[in-house]
Amino acid sequence: MARRYDPERRQRIIDAAIRVVGEKGIAGLSHRSVAAEADVPLGSTTYHFKTLDELLVAALRQTNEGFAKVVAGSDVFEAPRSGLAAGLAAVLGEWLAGERTAVELEYELYLAALRRPALRPVAAEWCAGVADELARRTDPVTARALVALMDGICLQALLTDAVYEEEYARDMLARIIDGAPDEDADGAGADRPGERGAPGT
16 A cells, blocks of 8 residues: 655654653653654654654754744844843743743753753754854854853743743843943954954064
C-alpha cells in the first residue's frame, strides 16, 4: 500500500511532543507517547525523528518562538537607547504574564540542554539572536550581559513562583546599559575595546 501523503504530519508530531512535555515533563517523552498524542503510527515518529534528541531540538526551536513573538510585537529594539531598559522590562513582563504553561515549557526545554548536548546549539541560538538585536542598540559585550540578566530574572520568577517586578528589572537593566559606552555619543571614530591604537600611533 502506498504511503498516504501527509505534509503536515511532521508538524503535528512536533506539536504533540510539546504537549507531552507540557503534561508529563521530558521524562514522559517517548516516540510511543508522541505517536499516541499525535494520533499517528509509531513508525511515523521514527521516520521524521530518528532519535528523541532530534524531536526535542525541533520542539525547542518552536517553543523559542514564544518570546520572539512578544519581542516582534513590540518596538523595543527601535526605541531610543534611553528607553531601552524600560522597553526590555516591559517585554519580559508581557511574556511572563502570558500563558504560564507555555512559558514554563519553553524554559523546561531550554534547561534540558544541561543534560542533552544536542539541545545546546538551539539554546545558544536563542541567546545569540536576542544578543544580536541588542548589540545594535548597545555593543556586543553589553548585549550579552543584558541577555544573561534577563535570563536570570525570568528563571528566578519561574522557579520561586515570585511576582515579576518590572521596576526592579528596569533598574537593573539600566545599570548595565548606563555603564556601557554610548556609541551614539562616542561617534564613529571613538575607540572600542580591543581597537585602541598602539602608543604613539
